[in-house]
Every structure is written in structure tokens, then in C-alpha cells.
Amino acid sequence: MNLSTRTLSDTSQGRTAAADILRAGGLVAFPTETVYGLGGDARNDYAVARIFEAKGRPRFNPLIVHVASVAAAQELVEWPDIASHLAQAFWPGPLTLVLPLKPGTGLSPLVTSDLPTLAIRMPAHPLAQALLAEFDGPVAAPSANPSGRISPTTAEHVIDGLSGRIDAVIDGGACNVGLESTILGLSEGPVLLRPGGLPVEVLEQALGATVARRASGDALTAPGQLASHYAPGAQVRLNVASPKQGEHYLGFGNVDCDLNLSRAADLTEAAANLFGHLHQLDARDGHQIAVSPIPETGLGRAINDRLRRAAAPRS
């Protein structure tokens, strides 16, 4: 693919152009509160196939569908009471629900990789909401990065990774959460499939119950969760209190470092900075990034999940 990728502005003209591209089966990257997504019409086989191609994503890894409202979600999936409860508490927001797919929805089977379930969410970013309302249909959108690489939190990150492979990116500034959505499986009991922008403790409080963690090695329920992922070009070393000579040091808290996720040791600030700081350190000379220890609580769980994947041996 060698397209000339347009950068659209967050104006009524830009949004209309983006919706027109989606209607024509094209691909538009757009901001959500978590990360930028690479959107295509979820009912159009050709558009969905192009998403996989642009990212170099394995076909067995299903996509999240983005909708403008709870009513739009209910047209696509079975909707138990627990979904109503969670949507009322956390939608729009960084929570994806995995629910049984209804028959006859018209969604491309490529979206779900032929699984009987669909991952669905209603994003909170005003530009994402405006685009979904204007397009008036379900938008399949994985994170807008080449498969396996760091997720994008600015339009520039999208261009760096996917320029020439997508039709457009609509620029809505930096994403404020900075980590992908929390994914909760609901097709049986609630199961955490991916820690993310909504801390699991907050979910558990709303449910008044503990949420089961995905059994490790259970590749089918969370197909994208196992391999090395979020990988910068550089090697990554975790839980480092004193970096070695030549390492770029990504700090947390009051430490002497090259870039700090949050000098005040604030996990919300650290989450928002994580991918952008990794992109920046990766662009510098040198092949080693060392990272401060991050507490394994609240958003720290999702931050550590992404860092462990960034540090995992590459396949």
C-alpha cells in the first residue's frame, strides 16, 4: 500500500471528511481518551481486511467495535443486566465489554475472527463521539500502530507508524488516559481479559465482587494478549533503581532520569505519559531503556502489563 495519508483537523469539515472516508470503506485514525484507534466500517469486509493489512496484524486477533450509544451496542450483542450496570457506571469511558454476538448484525466476520463474542466500547473522547455520531454506524478500531509496536497517543505517533498505509488521521491532540481500555469478558462470569485505563479495583467496587483474572495461557479468550507487544526498537529492562552506563532511564517518582513518567509518583500522570515517553526514548541513539519500579496497584497494573510486554523477548 502506498497512500498519501491526510492529516485532518478537528473541525466540522475535518469530521465530515473523516466520516466520508469511513463510508467509502477507507481507514481513518482518530483519537479516543485511551489511545488513537485505526477506524474502519465494521460492516465492510474490505475495510476490515485493510485494517489488518495496514497494521500487519494476525487475522486471529479480533478487533474492538466502537459505538456512539448503549442502544447501538444492544443491536450488536446480547445485553445482560451486568452490562447495563457497568455501562451506566463507566460508559462512555475506557472499558471494553466482551459479550455474545447477536446473529444477523451485518458485522464483517473478520472483526471477531469468527469468535462467538464481540468486544465493544463507547469511547469518551468528544472527537471520537462526534465522528461516530456523524458516521452513524459501528467502527472497528484497534490501536493505530503497526502490530506489536508502541500504541499511539498523538497524531504524530500515528503518522510515524502508519503513514502511507491509511487514508487519514484526524488530529485531536494527545490522549488523556494514555493506556488502552480495560477489557472485561462477560460471556460467562466477569473475567479481566486485559488490565487498562479503568483500574480493576474500581470495577470490583462497582460490581461489589472480585473479578476473575484471565487464566494464563488461555490464548483463545484474549488472543492478542500473549506475545511480545508494545515493543520499542530498543531493549527494555524493568524495575531498575540504578541504570547502567548508556541506558536511557525512564523514571517514576523523585529520581534522576532522562524522562520522568511522574515526578510526583502519580499513576494517572504516568499512564498518560507512558507511550509518549517510550516513543521519545526509542527515537534517541542507544539501544537500552531502563525503567524505574512502578507500584502494582490501580493504573500501575496496566502500566506494568504494558512494560512487561515491551520487555518480553521478541518472537
Ligand code: TXA
Ligand atoms: O482503548 C482501546 O481499547 C483501544 C482504542 C482504540 O479503543 N483499542 C485497542 O484495540 O486497544 P486493540 O486491537 O489494540 O486491542 C484489542 C484487544 C486485543 O487484545 C484483542 O485480542 C481483544 O481486544 N479482543 C477483541 N475481541 C475480542 C473477543 N471477542 N474476545 C476476547 N478478546 C478480544
Ligand code: MG
Ligand atoms: Mg493494540
